Amino acid sequence: MLKFTSLGGAGTVTGSKHLLEHVGKRILVDCGLFQGLKNLREMNWEPLPIAPSSIDAVVLTHAHLDHSGYLPKLVRDGFQGKIFATDATHDVAKLILRDSGFLQEKDAEYANRKGFSKHKPALPLYGVHDAERALERFSSVRFDEPVKLPGGATLKFRYAGHILGAATADIEWGGTRIVFSGDLGRYDDPVMLDPAPVTEADYVVVESTYGNRTHEKGDPIEMLGSVIDRTVQRGGTVIIPAFAVGRAQSLLYHLWQLKKAGRLGSVPIYLDSPMSISATDLLHAHRADHRLTPEVCDAVCAIATYTRDVEASKAITASTYPKVVISASGMATGGRVLHHLKAFAPDRKNTILFSGFQAAGTRGRDMMQGAREIKIHGEWIPVRAEVADLPSLSAHADSDELMRWLSGFRHAPARAFIVHGEPESSEALRVRIGRELEWKATVPRQDQAFDL
Structure with a gap:
């Protein structure tokens, strides 16, 4: 049986971390930093509910900080597996993770010099060296080409639009197929490609950043x-x-x-x-x-x-x-x-x-x-x-575009999990999926586990 747990990006639009477990193996899909509200940022300093050393692989949908920014800390805390990502995501992550480590070091130094931090001394969550160690663990994956993951799982990336390298992640493991949207981009964007359709899945994990609204029309x-x-x-x-x-x-x-x-x-x-x-x-x-x-x-x-x-x-x-x-x-x-x-x-x-x-x-x-x-x-x-x-x-699909992508599935999945959205956005998308597609849809709570 496959087990699914959201360790981040549940009830919030940041910190995406989704855990799959099967026959003693663990795969983490995305590994983002919590950003925004102080109570969310403070979660970055708390230990994960599982040991990083027990995670066998990370699948990274794209390199934005709220999906990749915790990787240096994960590696520093003991993760020793591979990080599977597209070529462009690997290149973008080099920029983002090094910059994140550098900024955190500089911010801590500035706070100590100016004395405005409550912490004496202020420390970075991680630094540039930690980012470099994380980047060493990347393994590049081509779009539309299946690759094997630890424990017998198979991964296929498809274009998600959004930013360079962004992908949806199609994972088949133990006879169960679960598709993660990552962050979906816009249709007919003048720069980025359309999100590629996915037609089959037993379960779908979909973002809901703009789950309760549509983007303004006009030029x-x-x-x-x-x-x-x-x-x-x-x-x-x-x-x-x-x-x-x-x-x-x-x-x-x-x-x-x-x-x-x-x-x-x-x-x-x-x-x-x-x-x-x-x-x-x-x-x-x-x-x-x-x-x-x-x-x-x-x-x-x-x-x-x-x-x-x-x-x-x-x-x-x-x-x-x-x-x-x-x-x-x-x-x-x-x-x-x-x-x-x-x-x-x-x-x-x-x-x-x-x-x-x-x-x-x-x-x-x-x-x-x-x-x-x-x-x-x-x-x-x-x-x-x-x-x-x-x-x-905006680079994010709005509610109509999220529904357009979901409508590409030929058969209703057993359940759709709605993540990576503020509560009102996720709930609005859950209601819309139930009303228009007649799918069973759930907004997971932080650390809530599901047997699939």
């Missing part, structure tokens, strides 16, 4: 242009907190389209995130994983001025001229964008533009909900700038 290029136009007319700067992998590249594409249409004039565009720049370079390395032709890819990547070093980033912050600045992180939880927010959020001329999901407990969610001040590096920063949102630019 995202026109909407983006409108925000930039009105901000520049005020003499202001547009700051776009963007996920370094996925959103940053899609934004460059839309900005390229605006520039091509003569909408941006001489307004400079900056990509101020070393990781975003490196992730953009990966578009060239993994051309089969996206829609852009080599010529368009080159043009899109050339639309912005790239700033890798700190002094160039400081110069952007110091400049009073109108401009567009794309900088990580996407929920304003860390990275260079915090310095830009400190400089530009207090001025009404400027705009803070969000283009992706903002989890509860993040500065991004607070600003989206109207917060008039945010805490950065121990001090309170007033938010007087316009705060705008372009959900149509």
Whole structure:
């Protein structure tokens, strides 16, 4: 009998970790960090309910931090198996995990130097060395080619859209077939491929980030242009907190389209995130994983001025001229964008533009909900700038698109498990699946086990 337990991503949109157990073997699907609310972040410091050394393999659907960011700690705490991922996910994980380890070391050092941490001394959850050790355990898997996992399981990855390398994971083990959606992307996205259909499964584990809403209809290029136009007319700067992998590249594409249409004039565009720049370079390395032709890819990547070093980033912050600045992180939880927010959020001329999901407990969610001040590096920063949102630019499938993917199954699975969503989103998707597909659907609780 196959046993399924969600050790993360249950009742929340972060920390995805889903455990499969059969005949004494254990496979973990995704291994993400909890982000956002403090009570969730604190779970990263708690030991897993099972020993990492008892896990035989990890299957990684994609490299975003909420799906991969716990891997360095898992390895440090004793995991010795392989981490199965697509080639592009492996390359993206090199960027994300090294950056995560580096930022955690720097944040701890900064907190100790400034003395604003309650912990004496403040320590990182893990560092760059731990990230390197995790990356050594990766084993690359091609899309659509079955591979054997420990314990006799078979894995097949299919395109999920969303970001470079993102996959759905089809696992057959002990005569039971369970499919994990990972994070599904959008249909007809101009950059990423459509989520590939899956037609058969005994069980489905589906994300529900936008399980209770649909994305705004309309031309995202026109909407983006409108925000930039009105901000520049005020003499202001547009700051776009963007996920370094996925959103940053899609934004460059839309900005390229605006520039091509003569909408941006001489307004400079900056990509101020070393990781975003490196992730953009990966578009060239993994051309089969996206829609852009080599010529368009080159043009899109050339639309912005790239700033890798700190002094160039400081110069952007110091400049009073109108401009567009794309900088990580996407929920304003860390990275260079915090310095830009400190400089530009207090001025009404400027705009803070969000283009992706903002989890509860993040500065991004607070600003989206109207917060008039945010805490950065121990001090309170007033938010007087316009705060705008372009959900149509999201890389996540909305409720209709999730249902479209689920509708591709020829037969009803025995059960659908709804994960990776805030409670109202997961519950809304559960109800919709039951009403429209007449499937049995469940929203698992943290650490709740199911015999399949």
